Amino acid sequence: MSILVDDQTRVVVQGITGRDGAFHAQQMAQYGTKVVAGVTPGKGGQSMADIPIYNFVQEAVDQEGANTSVIYVPHSFADDAICEAAEAGCQLIVCITEGIPTLEMVRVMQYLSAGQARLIGPNCPGIITPGKAKVGIMPGQIVKAGRVGVVSRSGTLTYEVVYQLTLAGIGQSTCIGLGGDPIIGTRFVDTLELFEADPETDVVVLIGEIGGTDEEEAAEYISQHVTKPVVAFIAGLTAPPGKRMGHAGAIISGGSGTAREKIAALEAAGIPVAAKPEDIVGLVKEAIK
Amino acid sequence: MSILVDDQTRVVVQGITGRDGAFHAQQMAQYGTKVVAGVTPGKGGQSMADIPIYNFVQEAVDQEGANTSVIYVPHSFADDAICEAAEAGCQLIVCITEGIPTLEMVRVMQYLSAGQARLIGPNCPGIITPGKAKVGIMPGQIVKAGRVGVVSRSGTLTYEVVYQLTLAGIGQSTCIGLGGDPIIGTRFVDTLELFEADPETDVVVLIGEIGGTDEEEAAEYISQHVTKPVVAFIAGLTAPPGKRMGHAGAIISGGSGTAREKIAALEAAGIPVAAKPEDIVGLVKEAIK
């Protein structure tokens, strides 16, 4: 089973003729993901590494059975790409593109609310279900199939944690990077619901960072709805208040959003919080016991 | 029973301190309608002819149990008034105001689509259920309680028809003026559905005019869903194509919307169409038999 992506996933790559799109389309295909089509308006009819290119996502859905889109187009076109994928009937849309204006994402979320599509990202590394499918930019060689779900707002920090799990012999069911922007399509609580329902996930690792209140909401949600063990890590204890730390989302605003508050909320909900990334392995081992 | 308004109707008058609002609030109350509140922002706490005035429709709903709004505010405030009434929980909103920009109404219809409120108008004379309630500006003295439903896109032409029915001793269940603008909240098919379901209506009189295709859609709807007899009249046989005839809605556009086409569509659906207003009485009498 796993969640969101597996061997039923048929990927269309939006922006397949761009630098990142072309590289990662091949990386995904090499990992074994079914990359069935690419889209670049005006280049329909061409192909790239045996992947057929279309002008529109709708064509990729109709003619190649694509059900998942991954987006690498430049930031000023990304909002339109998301809407197009949703309109074409993609169930899952993974937007790797960073730099989309926040108010544009506000509009996109309204657009998506009328339909069935789930968005991951933007500004995220994507999703990987080890041995089955990789949708996005996560390095495939660091994961290992197993029964730990990993969800994170960060990119490389997720790799770090996943890599350490893999080195310790602990495999993952699905690893998801949600993205670090203020407005993202899928949040911790959404993925917790999916992991809870997934028979192939035993433990969930939640990797948060400063800014917003998604971790606090996750803590609340876990204490009410999640029966599986969850372990957490929060980055940003040393971040000075009010300073922007790369991600637009990582701003400590007002009285909430600090790492300390998030850790307190999680611990109050009975969730063990690792002091440093390498401690996660130990907490997961304990949880599995 | 009747439709839309009856003795359960509790009216809030938006724009009650304006010239038209003040006059018609009293006219409605004199007719016996339960006019429970008026709204004019900034005049909350005052009253007008014993009707309490509030700043907001929400207050009229919460404190006076208003369930129907009638709007007389100037055209540049009318879109906001409609949205406010919907948000406050009014089930029925009757907008008398004319001159609202079409694209503003396009937005308003989108706003209403998310909720439960029904809009009649704008630029309409309103609704009257003889002997029970009058919401709008129709002259109360020309109607008579009975079992004929009347629905029209026109104002005074409706009065004409209703008056002739009354003179002939034929009473009405409910008379509705839908308004002549291109974008209106309630159309023929909506009211036909209501009249069909109303045990107190035996016959429906439909009064159309040139422009749009509402009459054609009504003909189609009647032939499929309406078991009660319907008789019709269409104004505008002498209107030259392309000329604006007062109502923004009364423009003959492209290949459709002429009186001749509408009459043909209705007759094809087996609906008798009166050649002149005074013939309606005869057709109704025949239908009742």
Next chain:
Amino acid sequence: MKVHEYQAKDIFAKYGIPVPQGRVAQSPGVARELAAGIGCPVMVKAQVHVGGRGKAGGIKMAKTLGEAEKLAGKILGMRIKGLQVRKVLIYRALEIKSEAYMGIVVDRHSQVPMVMVSAAGGVDIEEVARETPEKIHRLAVDPLFGLLPFQARELTFSIYEDPGIAAQAAKILMQLYRAFWECDASLMEINPLIVSDQNKLWALDAKFNVDDNALYRQPKIAEMRDLQAEIPEELMARGKGLSYVKLDGTVGCVVNGAGLAMGTMDLIKQRGGEPANFLDIGGSSSPEKVTAAMHILLRDTNVKVILFNIFGGITRCDDVANGLVTALGEMGKVDLPIVIRLTGTASREGREILKKANLLAVDSMAEVVEKAVQMAKV
């Protein structure tokens, strides 16, 4: 309200839609000067608010300056469907490889803006719509999001094979939608949208009707109204808040409400008469409106009788009666017979007022129309 082609093109240009550079001339001499500035060949195009200008000879190409002057002289002063041409637009003639159509209207059925494109532009698009509707690609736009770029592309890729041209067209369509929405248009059209010999798109014609109800918030567009291009009586009527359309008959009508006015006209015709006009004095009618209505009708020398058909609602019959009496007082002697029908709100008071002025009102519409038709025949 309609604006002229040259005005619509100015608006389009502001939105980045490519239009051939051009200017308006009101005399053959100026037309020649403009042509000299632009460089021949140029188009000389009548600026009037009717369709079918080409068929009527109002659109010509001039290869030389002399020809430009001559053609402008011919077109200026021409009458097209009853309207006099007072302005010609001069712009550089372009080589045309293909002609497409783009248009946006508010669709009454779906209650949202409807975008239409067709590869079969240039000719009578209404005929295309009737004969081969599948050649017109339509999209109902969600007004809360506007036309999205991928939607615009889907439309334009369906009418152009060349992706570069389709992409240009998508941008134009996006801008046309923006202009439509921001300018409160009721109709915007580019017909034809041409591909030039350099594979560039141009809006060769531009049509733009504005929603009259929105003019209050579009002051710049309201200023574009060309008073000379309108029928004086219709202009007077609008100035007084009346809605008037001149027709060719002999029975002048003053009615409150558009539906009742049309019903009255239809009945006049049925009874063997011919209505001289449509005139709706609207709701909340003041005495001044009635006076103005009388003045307008009396300018029409065809009118043999004036018919009032008033059903009081928001309009009060006493207001109308007062207006009529005042108008008659102001005008001195009115030679035409006046027949009046008053019913509804304050009709008793209205009749009292008329009675004092020795005017009689009847109660039924059939009766008043019958009377008027008979009097018009005398």
Next chain:
Amino acid sequence: MKVHEYQAKDIFAKYGIPVPQGRVAQSPGVARELAAGIGCPVMVKAQVHVGGRGKAGGIKMAKTLGEAEKLAGKILGMRIKGLQVRKVLIYRALEIKSEAYMGIVVDRHSQVPMVMVSAAGGVDIEEVARETPEKIHRLAVDPLFGLLPFQARELTFSIYEDPGIAAQAAKILMQLYRAFWECDASLMEINPLIVSDQNKLWALDAKFNVDDNALYRQPKIAEMRDLQAEIPEELMARGKGLSYVKLDGTVGCVVNGAGLAMGTMDLIKQRGGEPANFLDIGGSSSPEKVTAAMHILLRDTNVKVILFNIFGGITRCDDVANGLVTALGEMGKVDLPIVIRLTGTASREGREILKKANLLAVDSMAEVVEKAVQMAKV
């Protein structure tokens, strides 16, 4: 990006929000001239990108021209929370009857703009939010419709008793929302919004942060960036597409990804070290970015060791290695020790490159942090 109060007020004024007329001075003499033009009493207000200016003595009232000049001299050059004051805003002092608060932010939870108003403005609004949250009235705005007039009225009628003032405030709130949306703001605030002795509302202070991601489509606002008001290293970093925040420690960090960068800083602290900075070289890192990162870190004289923590994903480890080798080549001798961790995409190739340049990379984050902390202690 933050803009200064005076810039925010210029934008507010364009949207019809009443702000006291004022101008900016960069010297006491100009401040005096401006005060003379405006008329005393005037306010003299430090223009720096931090809160708490009043408490720091950066906001003063001057009753005379001499006082204005003297106060401007005192405030200009003052340091507030580490930032030097280079500009003062001079505007007419107003009588204040009451102080309210208006603000708009994008709410991450509901994912729409959130409008907030409070009658308890002027003081520390964050304290009000913490202590008496019921005094702040909130509304999550449907972004597809924007703030509707009745909603604006509902908010302002809840904080003002006088309907006239509440109606004025509703108009201001509507315009503030329009400005927020059209200018791609991430935060807009009026605090305090005052009622003057003439019962007129004024935005006495103005705060406006712009979404950095939207600067590409807000060129006029992007131009407002005050380069002098920023930390030079942060400015350099942004110019190269890096994200850098200076801190006070000794371990300089170069990391790819904000989360990993923060995780690295946290770990440095846990192991007894102090991070000198946050530095995210981002995804798709080119060698040029790495070079720029090195240059920036070497400007900080506190730095005793440079730590690279790179987990390749979209970033390729060979790109980073090349960048580092190039940077070292360009810079000549670098005295500081460099510790490197490379894992993930193209890490083998990256290590090869480093090896040839006699640089060694470790595989684990714990190991590289441990090393760096020890070296910094030497």
